Amino acid sequence: MSDFPYWWLIALPVFFGLGWLAARIDIKHVLSETRSLPAAYFKGLNFLLNGQTNQAVDVYVDIARHHAETVDLQFTLGHLFRRRGELERAIRMHQKLLARRDLTDTQKQSAQFELAKDFLKAGLFDRAESLLTELQNTEYARQARSELLAVYQQEKDWQKAIDIAQQMRDESHSYQHEIAQFHCELAEQAFARSLPEPALEHLEAALAENRQCARAKLLLGEIAQAAGKVDDAIRLWLEIESQDVLALALVARKLLSAYDALGKNEEGTQLLMRLLQQYPELDVLDLVYERLMAQRGMDAAYEFVREQLKAHPTMPGLRKVLEAHLLVAPDEQKYELEIIGKLLTEATREQTLYYCSTCGFKARQYFWHCPACSEWETYPPVRGRKNRGAA
Ligand SMILES: [Zn+2]
Known part of the structure; x- marks a missing residue:
């Protein structure tokens, strides 16, 4: 009992008193403020x-x-x-x-x-x-x-x-992606004015800022191609695989034309098929289908999209299979297949657009810089996908 700190008995009322005083002062202050403000x-x-x-x-x-x-x-x-x-x-x-x-x-x-x-x-x-x-x-x-x-x-x-x-970069925001993109913009401007040298300098600066900048590789490839260095262009575009594999879809068509320019049509097709098998989410199914149809005929194209659908079932994949099936189907089935195809196209229309993962703005073309929210690199390079991370 003797250990009980008796001084508390005195201190408590003092504390209460102080609290009361503080509250009164506050209220007084508020009241005087209120009186000085017009009711309006x-x-x-x-x-x-x-x-x-x-x-x-x-x-x-x-x-x-x-x-x-x-x-x-x-x-x-x-x-x-x-x-x-x-x-x-x-x-x-x-x-x-x-x-x-x-x-x-x-x-x-x-x-x-x-x-x-x-x-x-x-x-x-x-x-x-x-x-x-x-x-x-x-x-x-x-x-x-x-x-x-x-x-x-x-x-x-x-x-x-x-x-x-x-000047703005700090621990919370490095601005690496933005600065790399600004350099890409400058490179594009220079390239459009037929000034490849400054364009190359800006692209080097972009990659120094952000090694994963797929757009810089894409542009480097375009400059190489314009200079007639088709092998270099192919090599540069393929390097995107180690940066941002899905961004390969953005150069797929250019890659195929580069292979064609070298007379290696079959090699280009094989490459794209291999990439699609390795990365089923790569947005090149339409392109491979179109390519197979032109090079190997409708049966080969049909076979390929069917295999693809089995391995990786998606709605756009199903639509492609139906489209191919319609070409080889007997006449009596065509009417129903056409209706199913139409409905499927209607139902998957949203999956033919690119989506900004920040503001949701959708567009038919791919943007590095969202025209709606002005953010950079917010569009997954896969149509129909709404987040950069997941499907
Ligand atoms: Zn946006």
């Missing part, structure tokens, strides 16, 4: 919470007229105008804020950042760029760089995009 403020807040932006703006404009000193309210209004697409009003509000002399440095930078976002949304990239560049050494540096990166990508100013991404 809460009305506006209520509109906002209910998603009624228009009504909220009306209420806040009214308050701002009578309480010109409320900086935060001007920020809120500017934000709301921008969200509503009233960019001119948003710009005016943020410019008015910037012109105030009573702003702290942080408030000033915040207004500058908001104004830059207005300009961006209005498509006035030059003006946004200069405001964002001014924010480089402030608290808003990181956010400003991130917006600048978006600007440069939108303007396709890839060199500036590389510079800013390099």
